[in-house]
Amino acid sequence: MMFNTLKPQVETILSHTEKTVNEKLFAVCELLENHIEYYNWVGFYFKNGDKKELKLGPYVGAPTDHTIIPFGKGICGQVAVSNQNFVVPDVSAQDNYIACSITVKAEIVIPIFVKGENIGQIDIDSNTPNPFTEADERFLEFVCKKVAKIL
Template sequence: MDYAALKLKVNDIVNQGSWLCEEKLLRICHLLHDTIDYYDWVGYYFANHERQELVLGPYAGEATDHTVIPFGKGICGQVAVSNQTFLVEDVAAQDNYISCNIHVKAEIVVPLFVDGRNIGQIDIDSNVKGAFTADDQKFLEEINAMVSVLFL
């Protein structure tokens, strides 16, 4: 996987002056979903700290019923509380997993920080068990660092 080339494309999207933030995020989701064959669902959730919940933002992949996730529930909810990336090789082995699609076998959730505060996360599902590696984690953490400037 040519992560460097993808980072350049994400950077171009982030710096495109005529698109709104939502459009940029949607384009990034589609870029990742369409380019990396084991990224079967790519989306952003955003934190509502007052209500202690995550709200679905732009995404690419099948529609999901999980448009609101309470903090602490599922992988996404756990990341909202822990502020740490969560890489799950086998979702069936997780007690606190929320099933969005029966085909999902692995998930990675990476928090999105702005000025040191977790404002949301990128969530990626794969239909392949053990799909995500430390390279995916590093890549997605770098993507979120680029995306964070959209919220400054």
């Protein structure tokens, strides 16, 4: 399974002491986008200080205008409030969806917890309808737990 081969690579990237946190996060984005065919946009959003909003961090994929997302808005904003994984097999079926690109068909967002607080998330868009499985969720939870350790 591809996820098992990617796990040690994620750990290696995050353990590089000579790189900044943002460089490590960008490298994780590149790894996932390059090795998982249906991951077409991979990025991190983080809580923006004390504000009830998320701020875009490192990402790989098409440029986005959505650099700030209020809590509760779109899939990412909903995860900031719910603290739960959110898998969207068909973005067109979501009322509270912020479209980044007309090519996006599905999205998965997994929160990142540091000391029990939801401080951010990994966000993945796919141009493939309904591509995400429970294996994606478990793998991305692994990634988020490893990322939390460097934040």
